[in-house]
Amino acid sequence: MAQTYLLRTLLPCAAFYYQVKLPVASAGSEFPSRTFWVSKGRVTEATMVCVRNRKAKESTSQRRATHPATHSLYNPSLQNSENSIVNMGAEANGSCLCGAVNIHVAGDPLEVRLCYCTDCRKVSGGTNSVNWCVQSGQVSIQTAAGVSLSSVAVKADSGACMTGFFCPKCGTTLYRQSTAFRGLLFVKAGVFDDHVLDARRPQVEAYVVHRPVWMCALAGADQKHEG
Numbered sequence: 001m002a003q004t005y006l007l008r009t010l011l012p013c014a015a016f017y018y019q020v021k022l023p024v025a026s027a028g029s030e031f032p033s034r035t036f037w038v039s040k041g042r043v044t045e046a047t048m049v050c051v052r053n054r055k056a057k058e059s060t061s062q063r064r065a066t067h068p069a070t071h072s073l074y075n076p077s078l079q080n081s082e083n084s085i086v087n088m089g090a091e092a093n094g095s096c097l098c099g100a101v102n103i104h105v106a107g108d109p110l111e112v113r114l115c116y117c118t119d120c121r122k123v124s125g126g127t128n129s130v131n132w133c134v135q136s137g138q139v140s141i142q143t144a145a146g147v148s149l150s151s152v153a154v155k156a157d158s159g160a161c162m163t164g165f166f167c168p169k170c171g172t173t174l175y176r177q178s179t180a181f182r183g184l185l186f187v188k189a190g191v192f193d194d195h196v197l198d199a200r201r202p203q204v205e206a207y208v209v210h211r212p213v214w215m216c217a218l219a220g221a222d223q224k225h226e227g
Contacts, residue, residue, distance in 0.1 A: 094174075096172035097170040110134060113186075119156050135183060162177070174188060206224045
């Protein structure tokens with residue numbers, strides 16, 4: 001026999017649902033915590049979580065609590081009661097794509113910001129960029145022999161001069177520095193290892209005026225029209 005299930009994407013800013021019929025062992029049984037992808041009428045394992053269609057009307061908070069911990073945005077155990085940054089201790093490590101540049105951040109970021117400003121989008125090549133705001137003294141850089149960080153300065157949407165520092169071999173931007181925020185660096189979160197990203201959810205969405213209409217607000221994050 002089969003029962004109808006609702007598949008929901010785990011993308012934090014999307015809410016796409018698909019109804020499919022999946023075989024179950026017996027009536028009333030829960031489908032195992034597995035992930036699926038719906039494509040051209042077929043169901044294959046990938047990046048979605050299966051829940052009953054009767055539970056689709058649950059509140060957002062209830063739904064997050066029932067999802068398996070396959071994504072940090074839906075794992076309450078990774079959330080701090082006072083803010084969305086979890087104190088992971090002393091360090092966070094990352095690197096550029098080719099590995100010629102390694103970055104180390106000591107301590108927790110002052111803020112994690114998801115930004116849709118024009119230059120963040122252009123630098124990342126995506127719809128937005130997730131940035132860690134840290135003090136410059138928290139950051140240390142190690143490079144391979146003969147490699148030095150390259151930089152480029154542009155005028156940001158804020159009007160301030162923003163300088164990006166990137167690997168000259170693969171082009172990965174590791175961090176940026178603004179004349180409007182002396183002593184602070186904005187480290188690109190994508191350079192960090194996965195477990196670091198899982199533990200630190202953005203607290204703020206900035207320049208949401210530039211957010212694509214097919215994306216929705218990140219639940220729980222402060223919404224800023226501009227910076």
